[in-house]
Structure formats: structure tokens, C-alpha cells
Amino acid sequence: MVRANGAVSLRELARVVQTSEVTVRRDVRALEAEGLLDRRHGGAVLPGGFTRESGFPQKSHLATAEKTAIADLAAGLVEEGEAIVVGAGTTTQELARRLARVPGLTVVTNSLLVAQALAHANRVEVVMTGGTLRGSNYALVGSGAEQSLQGLRVSRAFLSGSGLTAERGLSTSNMLSASVDRALVQAAAEVVVLADHTKLGTDTMFQTVPTDVITRLVTDEPPLHDDRAATELQALADQGVQIAVAGPGMADPGHGAEAAGPASSPGGRRPRRMGPPGAAKGGDELPLPGPRRNHPPGPGGPPQLRSTAALADQQAAAGGNRAARIADLRGR
Structure with missing residues (x-):
């Protein structure tokens, strides 16, 4: 998929192969170790480092x-x-x-x-x-x-x-x-x-x-x-x-x-x-x-932001089934 599109997201990979993102992330690490692709935040791209830029056809299929x-x-x-x-x-x-x-x-x-x-x-x-x-x-x-x-x-x-x-x-x-x-x-x-x-x-x-x-x-x-x-x-x-x-x-x-x-x-x-x-x-x-x-x-200055850890603790205490993964950007 990376060779065909130039880039692909972990979310899309997990959907296509019908497995978890945790499994996909492990496989992407193995492919990177073999030099077949470069891991990027939330996905993978063809090897190339800082100077490589995907073209429009590749970018249009990502996220x-x-x-x-x-x-x-x-x-x-x-x-x-x-x-x-x-x-x-x-x-x-x-x-x-x-x-x-x-x-x-x-x-x-x-x-x-x-x-x-x-x-x-x-x-x-x-x-x-x-x-x-x-x-x-x-x-x-x-x-x-x-x-x-x-x-x-x-x-x-x-x-x-x-x-x-x-x-x-x-x-x-x-x-x-x-x-x-x-x-x-x-x-x-x-x-x-x-x-x-x-x-x-x-x-x-x-x-x-x-x-x-x-x-x-x-x-x-x-x-x-x-x-x-x-x-x-x-x-x-x-x-x-x-x-x-x-x-x-x-x-x-x-x-x-x-x-x-x-x-x-x-x-x-x-x-x-x-x-x-x-x-x-x-x-x-x-x-x-x-x-x-x-x-x-x-008035009163900017609102305070809750930390990711604090929000996760709050949701866990309330019996939530999904831990918070981003900072809570809602005002208190």
C-alpha cells in the first residue's frame, strides 16, 4: 500500500487488514527495520527522510x-x-x-x-x-x-x-x-x-x-x-x-x-x-x-487546560471505557 500510494495511515491499514492499530504499529516497525518504509506520526511513508515530499496522488489517499x-x-x-x-x-x-x-x-x-x-x-x-x-x-x-x-x-x-x-x-x-x-x-x-x-x-x-x-x-x-x-x-x-x-x-x-x-x-x-x-x-x-x-x-484571562493524565484519571473513575488521549481543550 505504501508503494502504491506513497503514504498510508495506521488507521487505514488497520481497517483494510481488519486488525488493531497496535498490531499494525508493530508490523510497521518491523518493515522499517528492513528499510522498506519510514514510520511517520500516525502512518508510514516511502523511505526518504526530511527532503522527500509525496505528490498529490499519494497525499490525497492519506487521512x-x-x-x-x-x-x-x-x-x-x-x-x-x-x-x-x-x-x-x-x-x-x-x-x-x-x-x-x-x-x-x-x-x-x-x-x-x-x-x-x-x-x-x-x-x-x-x-x-x-x-x-x-x-x-x-x-x-x-x-x-x-x-x-x-x-x-x-x-x-x-x-x-x-x-x-x-x-x-x-x-x-x-x-x-x-x-x-x-x-x-x-x-x-x-x-x-x-x-x-x-x-x-x-x-x-x-x-x-x-x-x-x-x-x-x-x-x-x-x-x-x-x-x-x-x-x-x-x-x-x-x-x-x-x-x-x-x-x-x-x-x-x-x-x-x-x-x-x-x-x-x-x-x-x-x-x-x-x-x-x-x-x-x-x-x-x-x-x-x-x-x-x-x-x-x-475577561478573566485564558481558561485552564486539563492535563491528559488528569482527564484519564477522571474518566477512569467515572467508569469510562475510553482513556483520554488528548488534552482536554474545554474550559473548566
Whole structure:
């Protein structure tokens, strides 16, 4: 499967071979020891290290359900009549498909796939950068793309990448793509990163968005035993990144609008975290862990975050059958 797709998630492997993720993880370790693949957070890729980047066909098959849920939730952040920038990537392409329903929207992008997803949206204006086409991800890069973004100002930038850590922020494996992404960030008042759990804790070659510039992270809930992702989420929250976690029930059309909460800033809406199976519909509103660019702290300061261990103890005492694997991002 890795040879055919370039990358694969542990969750998908477990589903295909009908076994547990624990068993799949053990087998992936054995294959890595033989040099047949490289383990990545939540999955496996072809060998290649920091410099290797999978093409669009390979990326499009990795964590597809998670990307759909993330796009549903992120779409709830966009208001009618806004001007935004959307970077290249398979997750941002999913977001673009949902933005076609937002009237009066202006989308600036360097991605042919994002533009294609919005091509038939009557009430959305699409502005494309110049630049040189990079065929592996259907994106415009180079000095032409960067120069076309000079002097531009929009409310939000929606970006994805190859990896995200609390230490370095968002990163990618390609220098030209990183340079254009930095130009997109410079044009936006807020930066929203879309990254599924397989990218959390992964560090790649070129930094695109430092952690202190990221306003929000929209991600999915890591699977059981994924301690690395849980630790990374907590570290990002501690640094003031607002985190929205899309639950399993969000991967359906139009759910992003339902997941939107009350305004957290003028012209913006705050997404809600979808709870685990059996939780009340609609989930709980996310706290704002700390002040970010253009997001002043609310009265009383940021809410406290519960540690993963504390939440696990609480659920065990209540007789819960699923230990908490991520930091509880709901306010006390």
C-alpha cells in the first residue's frame, strides 16, 4: 500500500487488514527495520527522510476522513463577504469545496485545485497568483507568485503543510512552496493551519509559519495510544494557539456551519469541539488558550487546560471505557 500510494495511515491499514492499530504499529516497525518504509506520526511513508515530499496522488489517499472533518469545521470560520487566502494542499482543497456556498467571498490562492473547486461558485470571486506551475501539487510558486501577493491584505489565511510542531510551527519539504506560503501569511491578519493528526509532531525541512504567528489550528482527534500527537496539541495550546478538534461525527456535508459558535472576534466565529461518541450533539465550545495576533484575551484571562493524565484519571473513575488521549481543550 505504501508503494502504491506513497503514504498510508495506521488507521487505514488497520481497517483494510481488519486488525488493531497496535498490531499494525508493530508490523510497521518491523518493515522499517528492513528499510522498506519510514514510520511517520500516525502512518508510514516511502523511505526518504526530511527532503522527500509525496505528490498529490499519494497525499490525497492519506487521512481522507480526517481531512473532510477538518474542512467541515474550518468552513465555519468563514463569513459572508470576507476576503481570504487559501494555500495549496489536499486539506485546503477540501475546504475550498465547502467555501463555494459562502456568498460574497473573495478567495486568493496559488492552488489550481482550490481554484477548480470554486470555479462554478457563482457568488465567490477567485483571484489567482502568478508564478510557475509546480506539477507535483498543482500550485503556482516562484517570484511571480510572491510578487503578486505584495500589497495584499485579507482577513485570514488558511494553510496546510507537511508537518507541525510546537517548536518550529508549520513546515514543508519544498523550498519554493515554503516561500510562497510565507508570502500568503504576510497578507493575512490571522493564520489558520489545517493539519490532521498524522502531521502533528512531524518536522520537515523548511519552516513556513512560526508557532507564534499561528492564530488557530484545526485538526482531528488523534487515535488511542497516539501520545505524541496529544503532547504536541498540549504544547501548541500552551503557546497560545487556539485549537479546534473535529470529532468523528463531523465528516458530513454542511456540518461545519453547525460547529460554529459565537463570535470570538469581529467578523469571526469560534468553532466547537465535537465530543467523543455518545456526547451531546454540538460538542463544547473551545476555550481560547492565550492571546494571539488580533485576538485580545477575554475577561478573566485564558481558561485552564486539563492535563491528559488528569482527564484519564477522571474518566477512569467515572467508569469510562475510553482513556483520554488528548488534552482536554474545554474550559473548566
